[in-house]
Amino acid sequence: MPEAARPIWDISPPVHAGSPVFPGDTPYSQTWGATIGPGCPVNVSAITLSPHVGAHADAPLHYDADGAPVGALALAPFLGPCRVIHAIGCGALIAWQHIAHAIDTRPAALPPRVLVRTCARMPVDRWDDALTAYAPETVERLADLGVLLIGIDTASIDPASSKQLPSHQVIRRRGLRxxxxxxxxxxxxxxxxxxxxxxxxTTADASPVRAVLRALS
Structure with a gap:
């Protein structure tokens, strides 16, 4: 199939003043510094937001005081073949049993990027305090299989109430994105x-992304 004809899925939620954020985090806001009118040919706005609003990539700096900021990260993990796995309604944590049906453990059989769907409908309009996260053991096993990047359709790979962030600490230790x-x-x-x-x-702990999936053929 010609590249231009390959289907694309936009997997980024809308970002606006009503976008949910972690309680206490900085929501999206926008002001206008200039608007089109007599003597002004353009609209120019200023935006304020946490880099964790909407679809985003965490940097090691987010969970490691000595970690790299997002602008210093190599781009390769964020671009390339990936597998989408459904674990809808799996509960508080994604255990290995919830994704094993879609995992091929033969060498190089699993793409180095894994995205897990846990929501029947992702709550784009509200904060979900009972969000589903990854069990740290699941992240360890994915890393063992050569996975470089994990993704999820919730606001965090750790439970919202977690203070130790065990799954974030696994990706820190194993070098995952x-x-x-x-x-x-x-x-x-x-x-x-x-x-x-x-x-x-260059100094941020995360970055918004416009995340898309494209058919392989």
């Missing part, structure tokens, strides 16, 4: 090309 707040509602299980590049924010 992470995408959160993806919208996988309309994406069938299977393999795709992921494109979700973070901005080159």
């Amino acid at each position: 992470v995408l959160e707040n993806l919208v996988l509602d309309d994406v069938p299980e299977g393999d795709y090309e992921l494109i979700a590049l973070p901005l080159k924010l």
